[in-house]
Amino acid sequence: MKTTFIKTLIFAAITVGMGTTAQAADAPTRPQASQANQGKTMSKPTYVQDYQAISEVLNKYIEGCKQAKSSIMKSAFSPQATMYSVGPDGKLTGGAIAILFEGVDKDFRPSPDATAAITRIEIVGTAASARIDANDMSGISFTDFFHLLKVGGQWTVVSKIFQTHVAP
Numbered sequence: 001m002k003t004t005f006i007k008t009l010i011f012a013a014i015t016v017g018m019g020t021t022a023q024a025a026d027a028p029t030r031p032q033a034s035q036a037n038q039g040k041t042m043s044k045p046t047y048v049q050d051y052q053a054i055s056e057v058l059n060k061y062i063e064g065c066k067q068a069k070s071s072i073m074k075s076a077f078s079p080q081a082t083m084y085s086v087g088p089d090g091k092l093t094g095g096a097i098a099i100l101f102e103g104v105d106k107d108f109r110p111s112p113d114a115t116a117a118i119t120r121i122e123i124v125g126t127a128a129s130a131r132i133d134a135n136d137m138s139g140i141s142f143t144d145f146f147h148l149l150k151v152g153g154q155w156t157v158v159s160k161i162f163q164t165h166v167a168p
Contacts, residue, residue, distance in 0.1 A: 047123040050123050050128070050150070050155070051121055051123060053154075053155050054121050054123070054128055054130060054148060054155050055118060055121070057076045057148065057155050057156070057157065058076070058118050058121075058130055058132060058146065058157075059118075060072060060073050060075060060076040061073045061076050061077075061132070061144075061146075061157070062116045062118075062132065062134070064076075064104060065104060065108065065111070065114070065116070065134065065137045065138070066110070066111050066112060066114050066116075066137065067110055067112075068104060068105070068108035068109055068110045068111070068138060069104070069105070070100070070101035070102075070104040070105050073100075073101075073104070074101060076156070076157050077097050077100075077156065077157045077158075077160075078097075078149075078151070078156045078157065078158050079097075080158065081096075081097035081156075081157055081158050081159060081160065082094065082095060082096060082097060082158075082159050082160070083095070083096075083097055083099055083100045083159070083160045083161070083162070084159075084160075084161050085161060085162050085163065085164070086163075094161075097160070100160070107138070108137070108138040109138050109139075110138075111136060111137050111138050111139075113136070114134060114135065114136045114137040114138070115134070115135045115136070116132055116133065116134035116135070116137065117132065117133055117134075118130060118131070118132055119131045119132065119133050125150075126149055126150040126151075127147075127148070127149055127150075128147070128148040128149075128150075128155065129145065129146065129147050129148070130145070130146045130148065131143065131144065131145055131146075132144045132146070140164055141164070141165040141166065142162050142163060142164045142165060143162060143163045143165070144160055144161070144162045145160070145161050145162070146159070146160050147159045147160075
């Protein structure tokens with residue numbers, strides 16, 4: 001009985017130690033409060049302001065899709081941005097971001113009841129990636145993956161790849 005209890009304690013200690021190691025790798029973006037750190041100022045970046053700024057950029061894209069107006073989303077993208085996907089023929093399709101703007105203006109219709117969610121934002125320094133899932137945006141459901149860079153203090157989308165889905 002005593003041996004089993006000791007083995008359980010050792011296993012628990014190893015598991016907790018592994019969890020602490022995994023959290024330590026995340027420490028710059030997700031600092032953990034501890035008894036020793038309570039009341040002290042954090043010196044590691046938390047990216048809260050960057051997260052909010054990126055959310056604002058991505059929400060311009062979402063709103064532009066919902067209203068079927070590329071003019072709303074254009075400021076979210078770098079003029080050099082690109083957009084790619086895999087076409088029905090299995091081949092790479094896309095190119096300059098102007099393709100997106102043209103498609104939204106010509107082929108989208110306003111979808112005020114469409115739903116979209118920013119499901120992930122990851123930030124490291126001046127680079128970030130994000131994911132948006134959207135349902136029934138002009139009759140289309142899709143998942144978008146964005147890469148963003150912080151240029152001149154402003155976050156901008158430099159690339160977008162996407163996958164369309166059957167609308168629910």
